[in-house]
Amino acid sequence: MIRIKAGSPRGPRPDVHSRGRWGSAVARGVRHGSRRGPRRLRRALAVGLPTVWGATAITYKLACPLAEQHTIGARVVGSAAFLAAGAGLLLHVRHAYLRELRQARKVAGAAQSVLLRPLPPWIDGLRVAAAQVSADRGAVVGGDLYEVIATEHGVRVVIGDVRGHGLTALATAAAVLGSFREAAHDESELAPLLRRLDRALARHLRERVRAEHPSSGREPDSPVVEEFVTLLLLEIGREGELRALNCGHPWPYLLQRGRAVPLSRSEPLPPLGPFPLPDDLPATDCGRLPPGQALFLHTDGAEDARDPHGGFFPLSTALARAVSDDVVPQSVLRTVFADLLHHTGARFTDDVALLVLRNDRRGGAPAGAWGTSRQATTDPRPTKHR
Missing domain, CATH: 1.10.287 (Helix Hairpins)
Known part of the structure; x- marks a missing residue:
């Protein structure tokens, strides 16, 4: 249907094309x-x-x-x-x-906010707190990555550490995170999810080699042998059950009041990149996360931080002190970062990323009770101080 605008002049129609060109x-x-x-x-x-x-x-x-x-x-x-x-x-x-x-x-800062999007304080009944610091003085970007997404399969968590610093590490982290944000919703198990991340990393490294050496014209067999990513995939089920796949990354800590114990002591897989994944990828059963307890995920920059005399940072001791009264995610981050700054003299030699997830579901209620969206940031219960 053609609708004529009221009050439009009658007669020859002006040259719309010329008017559009001159107007633009x-x-x-x-x-x-x-x-x-x-x-x-x-x-x-x-x-x-x-x-x-x-x-x-x-x-x-x-x-x-x-x-x-x-x-x-x-x-x-x-x-x-x-x-x-x-x-x-x-x-x-x-x-x-x-x-x-x-x-x-x-x-x-804009690139960092797009890559490591700020996590909401609540995700599917889990209270979340995260922090990251770059080893490069004055820089806001680094090679550490993390993400938490609520899906119909449970809450999926990834944390990793790309070898190196700067823009190269940032591009690799972006490739891995982009693949995870899509595959976390599609794959029902952790093993195919990890394989998709491995393929995304290999594709990114091949494209980087072709961009750096366009004159070769050949597909590189081993694009960048020295490049790798340590990665931990974690799934928190509807009843708090924990399953994980670990590729060369530090195991998380299970935080209880007054205690901080490693979530698992099993041998991890090799990091992504240098070696192909094995045919059999069984997820590690890590027990359950009861209500009121939390997980502390970190990159190796926290454990490997050294003081001026070469001593390593006592992470488990700092965590036990941080949860001496109660397990509050923000309080845990503040305590650990304060101890890190004091231990290293504010001189970090590696990027550090910390992530705390506390189970605040009512008596282990199904995760779907509060939706399955990463953007579900509000807590359905009455607010109270913890």
Whole structure:
């Protein structure tokens, strides 16, 4: 159905195409003009201020009669003039570098928020708290990864550590996390889920090699032998039952009031990347997570942190002290990070990621009672202080 707008002029129809081209061109010009003004001003200041300072110093040296005198007063004035010009130039350069650094940190923070999305405080009856720190001073991105997703198969958790730091490790972590966020809903068991993560990692490494060496034109057999990812897959069932697949990652701790014990002592599989997965991948049965108890997941940067004398961080002791009164996820994170900072003198040699999951379900009620969405962030019970 054609609907005619009331009050439209009758007669020959204007040239819609030309009007659209001119209208869009004018709109683009207005937008670009509004953006070009501050950019042109910044460029003019970036070039003009050093030029003015340099021209002032040269003019003083060549044209000022005082610069030709050799008295002490003339030398002091000349030195002060050149010092002022040099200081102004250094301050200008410093300001420009700080502006670029702020922009880079803003971009890095946006990338980090997309990769490691902030976890909600509640996921399917579990109280959640997470924290991460990069080993690179002043950086906000690292090679650690974690995610918690509520699915129809239970709450699926992944935590891992990519070898290395920086943008390369960030890209590898993004490939693994992207695959997990999709496969966690599709696969009913942990074994096929782990295989999909392994294939995603291998595909990412092959594409990286082709991008780094495009002239070879061949499919690499072992794209990056030295690259690997330690990974722990954990599933929390509807009644609190725990199943896990561990590929070279530290086992979590089970937190009770006054106690912190390893969840399992079984030998993990090799890390993802260097070796193919075995044909048989049975998940490790880790018992149950009763209501009121919690799991503490971490990367090896926490256990391997050293003091100035080379001593390792006593993680189990710090956890036992953190749950001496009650198991509160945020309190556990604050205590462990405070002890880490004190132990290392705030000098981390590796990325650290910590994740605490406390079972706050009512008497082990089915997980589906509060939905199966990662975005289910509200607690259905009356709030109370713990």
